[in-house]
Amino acid sequence: MQNQSSETHNQLDPMSHLPLGDLLALGSHLRIDDTPESLLHDVAESLCRVVGSPLVYVRLRNLETDAFETVACVGTAPEQAALLRKTVVAPSTYQALLIPLYQVSESFLLKPGTHALVHPEELQLDGATLLVPLRGRGTRLIGVVSIVLPTPEHTINANVVLVIEAITRQAAMAVENVRLAERSARLLAKEQLLAALGRDLSTTLDRPTILRRTVERIGTAFGSGSLALLGADGTLEVIAAVTHEQALVGRHFSLGEGMIGRVAVQGQAYLSNDTVGEPGFAPPDPGARSSIVVPLLSGGHVIGTLNVGARHPNAFTYEEVDLLEAIAAQVSGPITSAQLYAEAQSLAEQVQRRADQLAVLNMIARIASGSLEQTQSLPQVTAQIQQGFGYPQVDLFLIDEETSELVLIASEGRLTALMAGYRQHLNLGLIGRAARQGKSLCFANASEDPDFLGLAEREATCAELIVPIIASGRVLGLINLDSPDSHAFSEEDMHLIETVADILAGTVENVHLYRRAQAAAVLEERNRLARELHDSVTQQLFSMTLTSQAARAQLERNPQRVALQLERLQETSAAALAEMRALIFQLRPPALRDQGLVAALQQHAQMLSRREGIAIGLTVVGDERLARNLEQPLYRIVQEALNNVIKHASATHVKVVLEFTTEHVKVRITDNGTGFDLASLPTGHGGHLGVLSMRERAIELGGSMDLHSTLGVGTEVLVRVPRVRERKEP
Template structure:
């Protein structure tokens, strides 16, 4: 094309082509498609074998091949894969090769070992710079030039290059503006999404969705309380990492966590890569910290299957997303923690309420047959356990006896016995330690019942009092690991209460037996001291009457009259004893009537003056009439036997808060501290004291020799009423 004139140029490049080319520059929206039109047009204009364009990567100063004309496909792939660095293209830009603002490099001067030489040779290469605003180099057009240069043709190529460079810059600016707008929209949408909720899962899901939309991948890992990274959410191709712990032994992760700055890995196969973290097909990645309050709380990461896929704008966007979601993540974590603490407090309150209910049940009565089934039912319903069984130990038989049961399988097997050497329940009884089986199938000594084939976990808590195992509280669940260490801790408290109730109940039973024995002994003494002596006297009188019947008949009526008097006295004494055993007035008419009737009978028999004063409503002492009557009875018996009194005053004050009983006499009195333990009076006082203690009340004796005696019993009633007794 040497010596080409302007007219020849216009003929070679008609006005229509120029206008079409200008339209193509304005219509394309990517540098690659735009430059594809340029290289095709230039190849046709200059009649070159091949033309291609390399654009400059401003971050690494590399020239990447992006548009091609007249080049074989296999060579295109090589050109794309191998960027050219400054060490290759700078030596070619010599003044000796300069043609206007271009450089015509001879074939023999082309570099060795790069695909560019293979594409151009044996022709020379015309290198025409693409310069943008401010004369900034943005790329180069490479044309295989088979003939000596023509200045006019070179200028024409340079004119096209200038127009193409401006168009590329415009497209890049448009792309950058679009990216910035998309970034702002993404951040705004993400901010609205994560700011509208305190649910951590929702925030994490929204975050990875935006990461996937912007980068094609995404991962969120959070630091836990132990300082380990746990993958909390991820998008494809990283979903397999959800729930996995990432080791901080990895240099990249450790660097991000320690320094609080992003880390870019161009090639994960390199020594500083992160192939130990990501799947094998991941070639590059960016890791950005999540920061809040001056500390790192986790990290975000995006990956690519291409080497060097991320630039500074990607890093800026990832950091912006991290800054956008860090605050909401911390807020959601704090909210979740506050909710967890609130649930824990509520659970503790519920547990305390159940424990209080159980405590009221086991302290309301000493009758184990009544209290233990109620307590077992409260444990099952209050804590929501599927099945609760209570076993007590029969030491004589070395067996555990099921005394109460509540739940799905209750109460059909109450009374069931099993040897202490069998089952998890037996193990807990033998060892005195809690046994918790998360999977009963893995326990060699598990003793499954035919009716309970669906049981999967079991918790056995021994009942221990004074270092001695009294029984076992057994909880069963159809869920594997359905009973936790927290359950064991709560039920240990329950077991302590039940152990105390069992111990107290057994002591009460023994006390009742001892009281019954004492009552029998007292009655035996009464019979011996009164009725038996009278019966013996009647026998002697009857014998005397029979002997006098023949010898001295006149004495027989006198003897029969004495026999009648003695029999009458014995009958009265026997009736009195029967009344003491079971006064009908107490059962039929109440406490006050029973005391009044007993006082009248005793006053008539013993010649005493007994005054009874009652203040208040006897309905307040409903349920404890029997022990109060026995105290009055024992006090009057002591007065008759020991006091030598003439007057007795009984004062009974009954209110909602307490019952006060006072029995006073004007007898000879005594020194309460001076009587030995075997003295009859002392035994009577001991019995009254024990009865008052069983009622939870106090017992006081006031007496001095020659000044009479007063006993006072005070029983609190408000707590008893509150418990519904």
């Protein structure tokens, strides 16, 4: 090698007379603000001109692929330059050539035939080639300058080689500086991007805002950007995208489907610079030729992906993959936090909504149970449903079992109200179907159902929800909701109105039972009066008939006895008249209406004392005005108790005590009669019809009745009922 070097150094040719000043002047053209490509083109052009080479080209090491690619080419035809640029050389190729066998100073001279390893055969080059390494810091090979000599006989002066090497060292340093400057600029831009994104995300917990700001920053950095999140259904949905990619929003990808689905499954970033050649990894944007997808990770789990794309191939490098991964790492936490915050807000809203609903339900329950008068309570309930829950229209129907019709009891809302008392047969319409089936029905657009009646009053109805009111397996009525909007009612609305229907079912059933109890009480009172008439007045009338017949018979045979018969007839008729007046007094005591409870009981007690010969004492504690609205049932309770004493107790003395307070009214009836064994009553404890009647009256008033009796001592009846407070006008 030394002989070859000495021979090369001693050979003289025209190139040995090159002006070294021209070569040194090349250094002044190397500027840090040039790109590596333009900088190396200037070097190649100068070397080609000064050295007289037919071809000078420079290959530079690609930082991503590590392959050597032609970036500058001077002195050849355009098609040959294109061929060189197309040819990529592996690092191992140069490692096989840059060896001591070919070394000249720091360069390497390849004789014809050897350089075919680096030159494409199509170039058909005959001259030797001088390979000048471009080395960066730490002697790392970052490129190679290839200088082709004109003919096989031409050699190059060693001094010229030294000058060329000096220039290439400057060029290599300039390339390194340019790359370092570019890297620094990219790092600075990356830091600025991440810092700006951090500021954007640190000021909000609103997830849509976080997603929008993220894709905006990605769009600024990459010219493209979309974000997909993993949903509860196990699919990935594109939630946000830059303006020109809005068509992607709403697209769904299954796990494993396309590039997004693969990244979500594998949890690793993926770069494709030619998506056409990778059909199994279709990008999110079907028109993209290059694409990067990186996972969004939170707690070690994939929650979504960040996606960028470009319309041309080879658009991205792994450095941009790193940047997108850094963005993903920065936004994953805020996205998760925003999701948790949104869930917490939703839960809080749900709790508040439930609390509001419970308040309305409690109000409905109070209104429904506050009165047995449905004409007053049910319209108030209907208004509370409509106003409390905000439904457009609420109708309440009850079933008339005698006519098999649904009767409109109340209607409230902004739609046209049906006429009061509107009736509809159970075999007609959607509400009729709900009543027959006994189950809730919900219609997104009721007018499309063939059973929809299409009443003129409700032409605006679109969505409809019908919930039956059921008690003891019987449909008592219906709650009907109408809305002019389609799909206005949800499953939650159905469950809510079903709860209302359950509340009303008890109230409506109680009203039915109350009316039946009233009818039974009337029937019992009639039966009692019938017994009284039979036991007293009827017997006396029958006695009067017999006496009048006897008087008529005595009129011819013994006229002296007629006067006695007539006197007895007069006494019997007077007794019958008194008994009849007593019964009439029991039915409607005028003193109760005109003078109050105490006066009516005093008159009744005096009448019984005279008629039955029993001492009845009445004691009053407190102001009887506190028993307002309770007079009639309390009077009936005392009346029934006294009747039981007279019929069954054989008592000589009865004491009645009335106690009036601001909270309750007490009635105590005590006798000194024979008493009885409660357990021996035919229908059980307190099971006598009279006792049952008193107990039912007390319960209807919200109170209670206790019965105590001892054989040979007497009986005590104690009734306690809450005082009825008058309602204040609003």
